[in-house]
Amino acid sequence: MTRYFTAALLAIFSLAIGSAANAVVVQWTVGSGGNDHYYEFVATELLWVDARGAATSSTHLGLTGYLATVTSQAEEDFLLSLAHSEGWLGGTDQGDEGKWIWADGPEAGQMFWDGGPSGTAHGFASWWVNQPDNAGAGEDYLDLRFGEWNDLNGNFTRTGYYAEYNRPLVPEPSTFGLLGLGLLGIGLIRRKRRS
Numbered sequence: 640m641t642r643y644f645t646a647a648l649l650a651i652f653s654l655a656i657g658s659a660a661n662a663v664v665v666q667w668t669v670g671s672g673g674n675d676h677y678y679e680f681v682a683t684e685l686l687w688v689d690a691r692g693a694a695t696s697s698t699h700l701g702l703t704g705y706l707a708t709v710t711s712q713a714e715e716d717f718l719l720s721l722a723h724s725e726g727w728l729g730g731t732d733q734g735d736e737g738k739w740i741w742a743d744g745p746e747a748g749q750m751f752w753d754g755g756p757s758g759t760a761h762g763f764a765s766w767w768v769n770q771p772d773n774a775g776a777g778e779d780y781l782d783l784r785f786g787e788w789n790d791l792n793g794n795f796t797r798t799g800y801y802a803e804y805n806r807p808l809v810p811e812p813s814t815f816g817l818l819g820l821g822l823l824g825i826g827l828i829r830r831k832r833r834s
Contacts, residue, residue: 664699664804667717674714676805678707680722683800687780687793690727690800695743699804705729705743707801709783710751710763718801719786727800730781732790736773739764739781744803764788 667673677699685693690706697704706729709715730751732739739752751762756769771778771790778790782797791797 663721665721667714672713673717674805676803677702678718678721678804679802680718680724680726681799681802682722682724684796684798685727685800686796687727687731687791690797691729691742694729694800694802697802702804702806704802704804705747707803708741708744708746709765710746712763712765714763715765715783715786718783721801722799723785724799725782725784725797727797728781728783728788729803730788731779732771733779733793736779737771739771745805 664677664679666675666677669675679699681690681693683693694704694706706727707718708729709718729742729744730739731742732752734740737754737758738750740748740750749762751760752764752766752771753759753761756766756772758771765786765788767784767787767789770788773790775792777792777794780791780793782789782791782795783801
């Protein structure tokens with residue numbers, strides 16, 4: 640009886656760890672070669688449009704999410720370390736066939752691929768052999784499948800999606816702005832001394 644009880648507990652523990660692992664948001668730190676963005680793999684069967692909606696309505700530490708945009712092999716490798724599984728990414732050519740852009744995030748609207756399988760890269764691309772092929776009408780959505788990209792029809796579901804969260808860029812103060820603040824400070828000090 641004890642052996643069965645132990646096996647049951649191990650099974651429950653494994654399921655709990657597996658479920659929690661899918662919900663963990665991990666930061667890809669600059670110290671480890673990353674960009675300080677946060678990522679997660681959400682294991683749920685969804686169409687691309689639904690995955691996009693889920694990602695853009697999610698938050699982490701007050702940051703709004705989006706389907707991940709992959710701009711380097713290192714970033715893709717990091718995503719695969721979260722879940723070596725198929726999942727939706729934020730690329731689409733729905734608006735203009737063959738012109739692959741990032742739908743959301745800081746790269747929103749940026750084209751990363753132009754054309755079919757022998758197209759032109761405008762940044763990082765990791766297409767599977769002979770992809771994107773638009774083999775079926777409406778293969779307008781980017782799928783990461785075990786380390787390579789595929790274009791898929793919007794009627795397909797995937798076993799999950801990769802979400803990304805990042806802090807908005809804060810512009811560095813300009814030299815003139817700093818000079819203006821310095822002059823303002825000097826003026827306040829002089830005014831205080833005269834009082």
